Amino acid sequence: MLHFAEKAEEDVQQIDFDFLIDGELLRVSVSNHMEEKGISSETVVEIEYFEKHPAPTPEGSLLHDDWVSSVQGLKDRIITGSYDNTVRMWNTQGENLMTLSYHSDPVKCVSWIKKDGETSLLVSGSHDQTLVIWEVNEEKQTYQALHSCRGHARSVDTVAVDKSGTKICSGSFDSMIKIWSAVPGTTEDKSERIEDQHKKKIRSEKNQPLTRTPLLTLDGHREAVSSVLWYKNNEVCSASWDHTIQLWDVESGVQKSTLTGTKVFLSIAHSESCGLLASGNADRHIRIWDPRSSEGTVVKSSLSHHNGWVTTVDWSRVNPNQLISGSYDQTFKLWDIRSPKAPLYNMSGLGDKVLTVNWNIPELLLFGGADNCLHVFRSAEIIPR
DSSP states (O other), X not given: OOOOTTSOGGGOOOOOEEEEEXXXXXXXXXXXXXXXXXXXXXXXXXXXXXXXXXXXXXXXXXXXXXXXXEEEEETTEEEEEETTSEEEEEETTSOEEEEEEOOSSOEEXXXXXXXXXXXXXXXXXXXXXXXXXXXXXXXXXXXXXEEEEEOOSSOEEEEEEOTTSSEEEEEETTSEEEEEEOSOOSSOSSOOOHHHHHHTXXXXXXXXXXXXXXXXXXXXXXXXXXXEEEEETTEEEEEETTSEEEEXXXXXXXXXXXXXXXXXXXXXXXXXXXXXXXXXXXTSEEEEEOTTOOSSOOEEEEEEOOSXXXXXXXXXXXXXXXXXXXXXXXXXXXXXXXXXXXXXXXXOOOSSOEEEEEOSSTTEEEEEETTSEEEEEEOOOOOOO
């Protein structure tokens, strides 16, 4: 604490600091840290200090009609997917701008494709085995399901859009990964079977999305695919219940490499700033991986503090050391990877399991789950050190 006796009390400014020794945040006394690390008391230790990241502050909760399975922010907009079969669009003030309906079963994943002025393109995946590409016009307050992407045999649990906004990657409980075009078109890839149309009780032909089939199927996992992301321009990374993370070349359709764990992978996230992968696992741990490593092991560290399945993780877009996680233990945590034994902050008391987190908007921490709410926390930004 900085204190100047000659100043009035109201002028005194309190600044909290964190301390770094050999790349690890200090969470015990210096003497205890040196003892734990086997460092002699006569050794000169260099200590770096910097301003501590302030605690996130709650902004509010946005109520849904069922579980919130997925969330993603973009600029001043947020989209959510829910077990009530809908996709919702919100502004960052918490107003529900639009509710999109077409799926016949719970929506399991959502992603932005692009936002251009008042018009947005989105994609959602559902337990109904399809993905839907949506066009939303905020000025006219209208939306349309442009394409129904068909090809998966079970629930579509994860979706990601490449940087160019032209390709979609999806992962399913059928253990398959599929690549789709994200560019709206005017023709169907193939007609739906008549019995499918009758079974789904299609309302009117003119309002139905055009059927789209995958450009490519990547078959390599033995169990459900829980999470996918675009690793590079033409590379996809996938995580599975089969205890593996796989890296794929989309151009050739070839599996490039495999990272093998000991438990089910539930979520993965990639940091562009530090190049690392974070995985949420069924053994309650978050693991940090370096897919570029040529060493015997690519697990750099494990973050251990959750008491249930770690269902979801996401990196900060501005700080290469920070990430957030959510778990079945009903908590949401903010981490610095230099402090593997304890999170920076622990947000608890949510009342039910956390299913999704997102940190696309740097100042907003978003998380939702089985309490039917999207919770919004504000994160003050400090220059990363």
